[in-house]
Amino acid sequence: MKHWLTPKNFVNAAIVLALVLVPLYAWMVGNSFVLSLSTRIIILALAAVSLNLILGYGGMVSFGHAAYLGVGGYVIGILAKEGVTSGFVQWPLALAVSALFALIVGALCLRTRGVYFIMITLAFAQMIYYIAVGLDRYGADDGLTIYRRSQFAGLIDLSNKVVFYYLCLALLLAAIYLVWRLVNSRFGMVVQGARSNDRRMRAIGFPTFRYRLACFVIAGTMCGLAGALLANHTDFISPAVMHWTRSGDLIVMVVLGGMGSLFGPLVGAVALLVLEEALSRITEYWQIIIGPLFLLVVLFARGGIDGLLTGAGAHRG
Amino acid sequence: MIYFIEQCLNGLQLGMLLFLLAAGLTLVFGIMDLVNLAHGSLYMIGAYFAATFAAWTDSFVLGGVLALLATLLVGMAIEVIAMRRLYGRDHLDHVLGTFGLILFFNELVRLIWGPAGMTLSLPMWLLSAIEILPGLYYPLYRTVIILMALLVAVLLYVLVMRTRIGMLIRAGASNREMVGALGINIQLLYTLVFGLGAALAGFAGLMQAPILTVQIGMGENILIVAFVVIVIGGIGSVRGAFIASVFVGMVDTLGRAFLPDILKLMMTPAAASTLGPALSSMLIYLLMAVILVVRPEGLFPAANR
Numbered sequence: 001m002k003h004w005l006t007p008k009n010f011v012n013a014a015i016v017l018a019l020v021l022v023p024l025y026a027w028m029v030g031n032s033f034v035l036s037l038s039t040r041i042i043i044l045a046l047a048a049v050s051l052n053l054i055l056g057y058g059g060m061v062s063f064g065h066a067a068y069l070g071v072g073g074y075v076i077g078i079l080a081k082e083g084v085t086s087g088f089v090q091w092p093l094a095l096a097v098s099a100l101f102a103l104i105v106g107a108l109c110l111r112t113r114g115v116y117f118i119m120i121t122l123a124f125a126q127m128i129y130y131i132a133v134g135l136d137r138y139g140a141d142d143g144l145t146i147y148r149r150s151q152f153a154g155l156i157d158l159s160n161k162v163v164f165y166y167l168c169l170a171l172l173l174a175a176i177y178l179v180w181r182l183v184n185s186r187f188g189m190v191v192q193g194a195r196s197n198d199r200r201m202r203a204i205g206f207p208t209f210r211y212r213l214a215c216f217v218i219a220g221t222m223c224g225l226a227g228a229l230l231a232n233h234t235d236f237i238s239p240a241v242m243h244w245t246r247s248g249d250l251i252v253m254v255v256l257g258g259m260g261s262l263f264g265p266l267v268g269a270v271a272l273l274v275l276e277e278a279l280s281r282i283t284e285y286w287q288i289i290i291g292p293l294f295l296l297v298v299l300f301a302r303g304g305i306d307g308l309l310t311g312a313g314a315h316r317g
Numbered sequence: 318m319i320y321f322i323e324q325c326l327n328g329l330q331l332g333m334l335l336f337l338l339a340a341g342l343t344l345v346f347g348i349m350d351l352v353n354l355a356h357g358s359l360y361m362i363g364a365y366f367a368a369t370f371a372a373w374t375d376s377f378v379l380g381g382v383l384a385l386l387a388t389l390l391v392g393m394a395i396e397v398i399a400m401r402r403l404y405g406r407d408h409l410d411h412v413l414g415t416f417g418l419i420l421f422f423n424e425l426v427r428l429i430w431g432p433a434g435m436t437l438s439l440p441m442w443l444l445s446a447i448e449i450l451p452g453l454y455y456p457l458y459r460t461v462i463i464l465m466a467l468l469v470a471v472l473l474y475v476l477v478m479r480t481r482i483g484m485l486i487r488a489g490a491s492n493r494e495m496v497g498a499l500g501i502n503i504q505l506l507y508t509l510v511f512g513l514g515a516a517l518a519g520f521a522g523l524m525q526a527p528i529l530t531v532q533i534g535m536g537e538n539i540l541i542v543a544f545v546v547i548v549i550g551g552i553g554s555v556r557g558a559f560i561a562s563v564f565v566g567m568v569d570t571l572g573r574a575f576l577p578d579i580l581k582l583m584m585t586p587a588a589a590s591t592l593g594p595a596l597s598s599m600l601i602y603l604l605m606a607v608i609l610v611v612r613p614e615g616l617f618p619a620a621n622r
Binding site: 055061063108111112113114115116118119120122123124126127130131133134135136137244245248251252255285286287288290291292293294295297298299302 | 346352399402403406408409410412413414416417418419420421422423424425427428537541544545548552591592594595596598599602603605606609610613614615
């Protein structure tokens with residue numbers, strides 16, 4: 001640690017502080033939309049943090065990460081529909097099913113490399129998308145309304161918007177802490193080593209497949225949690241959550257914020273969603289601006305916002 | 318039996334359509350090492366151009382030819398403005414940059430043609446059905462699609478394997494610097510290849526336009542299927558793309574047509590009618606997963622990669 005007071009740390013701290021103060025601001029101006037938007041940003045940031053773990057640190061370009069949002073969300077939705085509203089059942093099950101799905105997908109996908117990996121993760125996401133579209137009992141294409149949020153026996157009341165907001169924020173910060181501990185552990189070093197040179201890592205005796213798979217499962221589970229939160233936030237789950245463009249959005253968040261940086265996905269999620277919101281107020285055709293913007297980020301700001309703050313040339317990836 | 322043959326022909330027609338898309342994708346990937354998600358946008362643009370030009374010229378064929386040329390030009394323009402800068406970058410960069418292009422083109426089309434879809438109606442002389450086998454009538458236009466795509470496949474083969482341009486393309490794929498050093502304008506060659514891929518996608522779009530509604534985002538779902546095709550076929554291999562297209566087209570169409578009935582033999586009708594549609598739309602993805610597990614490089618990996 002050279003210096004704590006870098007522009008990057010300043011921005012990160014400012015964003016976290018702003019997020020902590022959002023409910024206060026929303027209460028003061030009496031605007032619940034700000035709170036709702038911020039909740040959404042935090043939940044998607046959690047998904048982006050999980051994607052960053054495999055994409056930024058592990059070098060695994062998963063183009064199907066939104067699938068776990070759907071898996072986590074659908075577990076909540078289906079259980080609620082079947083009358084199981086206890087969060088103590090719903091949430092662990094949502095995490096377990098996401099983990100299992102990630103284990104199966106990871107075990108198959110991690111045999112492939114490069115473009116094949118991108119495409120096969122996309123294919124699995126499409127598969128689960130079509131399963132959801134085919135679930136006639138659970139709303140099929142139209143989605144499933146969740147009439148009762150997860151119940152935690154009076155311990156915590158999710159239908160209170162402020163309480164729910166702080167729960168999401170706490171989980172996001174916990175996830176960032178977890179990623180920090182992971183990437184600085186021996187496990188994280190092996191995964192990052194496998195990104196730089198998989199063959200060499202195997203040559204010095206690390207079974208990298210297992211490490212990468214474990215990393216993939218952790219990320220999938222974390223994103224499943226984001227899905228459970230999203231379902232509780234919108235009181236609704238539909239196949240659209242898993243649409244492949246959503247996976248694309250998550251990748252954009254990670255790259256925009258800065259791949260392989262701890263707070264990058266959060267910064268990226270804030271930047272993307274606030275930008276979308278702002279542009280859609282200026283013009284109905286906001287995507288005509290944001291599309292080329294992605295291209296410009298790719299061409300000229302490869303390290304994302306994180307890279308810009310750190311200074312040119314210092315980015316990883 | 319008649320029904321089965323008819324479904325096989327439908328499968329073949331879908332396969333041919335997929336081939337037109339996949340050929341462009343796999344050429345661009347094989348030669349420029351570029352993953353182009355925006356390929357589906359070119360398919361969409363081709364269909365929109367066709368609908369517009371056909372209305373202007375009052376001729377389906379003339380409109381189609383104009384649309385093809387226009388898509389070719391759009392493709393070359395995209396290459397010069399954006400794609401050229403992405404060569405040699407990470408695949409993640411390609412995914413992200415072309416993802417941005419998809420958003421751009423969807424919105425541009427909405428701006429120009431409006432949010433409502435368009436229809437392109439067939440001329441009278443293409444509306445009839447022909448008797449392929451005794452008692453089997455098949456729409457003439459679908460037959461035309463199959464034949465045209467087969468013709469394109471043959472032309473493409475001749476172009477790549479038997480002409481000087483094709484020789485340069487293949488040479489450019491194996492060693493860009495060497496071809497450049499021998500005095501070939503490799504940049505122009507790449508622009509042409511990208512334009513060719515765009516024209517193929519546009520051709521697919523305009524051929525499909527009379528069957529479907531021309532609408533925003535029409536290229537996206539079929540693009541993902543085209544990706545499945547080139548992954549199964551082995552990325553970069555046109556021959557693999559052809560075989561995999563027919564295979565995927567058949568599996569998808571026959572799966573949708575017969576899987577629900579087959580399932581009914583094995584389980585209760587209620588369960589079968591729930592599972593059937595879901596399983597048949599998953600079928601090609603399952604197929605891809607199985608093939609990638611067995612052969613991680615696809616069925617016909619391009620030799621030089």
